[in-house]
Amino acid sequence: MSNKLYGNFISERKKARSFFNLVSIIYPIIEWNLFPQYEKAIKKLDIPTDLSVLDVATGSGILAAAFARQGHRVYGFDFSEKLLKRGKKKFPEISFKKFDLVDIHQIPSNSVDIVSTGYFLHGLSPEFRETILNNISRIAYQYVVVFDYCCDGGWFVRLIEWIEGPNYSRFISSSREEEFDAAGLKVEKSFHTSNFGKVWLCDKK
Ligand SMILES: C[S@@+](CC[C@H](N)C(=O)[O-])C[C@H]1O[C@@H](n2cnc3c(N)ncnc32)[C@H](O)[C@@H]1O
Known part of the structure; x- marks a missing residue:
């Protein structure tokens, strides 16, 4: 990664960290809405159990917990201390680690069976998203599972995402399949998890 790109990612992620530490107060509402969607979708994806994820x-670990409840061994990485503290209390079965994903290149290749991520990609600049996708494809031995927006969520979602940063509208108007393909991933299954959310199960090509 070039120094300039790394520098851009550092400033992008500084803003995101303050934002997520701040919104940790309202996280119970987000968890209450998203956790059942994650659990239902993970069951429906029907991935073999007892894999490493x-x-x-990971935030407060709700997607990680949905995998753990299906019998997987799960690790959750995030840089928001407040969300991680909440996750450690709620889900002691998950191995949480404070980790800034600007350093994702340090995680060894093929080191876990599945890499998952929930509602993370839409908040990133296209350049950082590309870096993250290339790396999660490299780190996963078998599958990549992505949950995120697929379409416009209306004024409330637009307002929240406007506060988070400028990337949401560009994200929903670009093609996930093309981005996954460019990162060496093939979509095996994908379905709606809500009116504006989707899950993509990808295999490595
Ligand atoms: C919308 S939240 C989603 C959290 C969780 N996946 C969920 O579904 O509830 C996005 C998460 O990305 C994390 N995040 C953003 N940029 C990051 C970075 N550079 N390194 C580590 N975590 C990051 C935030 O701290 C936050 O927890």
Whole structure:
């Protein structure tokens, strides 16, 4: 990665960290809405059990917990101390680690069976998203599972995402399949998890 790109990612992620530490107060509402969606979708994906899962940008660990309840061994990485503290209390079965994903290149290749991520990609600049996708594809031995927006969520979602940063509208108007393909991933299954959310199960090509 060039120094300039690394520098851009550092400033992008500084803003994100303050934002997520701040919104940790309202996280119970987000968890209450998202956790059942994650649990239902993970069951429906019907992935073989007892695999190792790394959930990147895990927040308070609700997607990680949905995998753990299906019998997987799960690790959750995030850089928000407040969300990680909440996750450690709620889900002691998950191995949480404070980790800034600007350093994702340090995680060894093929080191876990599944890499997952929930509602992380839409908040990133296209350049950082590309870096994250290339790396999660490299780190996963078998599958990559992504949950995120697929379409416009209306004024409330637009307002929240406007506060988070400028990337949401560009994200929903670009093609996930093309981005996954460019990162060496093939979409095996994908379905709606809500009116504006989707899950993509990808295999390595
Ligand atoms: C919208 S939240 C989603 C959290 C969780 N995946 C969920 O579904 O509830 C996005 C998460 O990305 C994390 N994040 C953003 N940039 C990051 C970075 N550079 N390194 C580590 N975590 C990051 C935030 O701290 C936050 O927890």
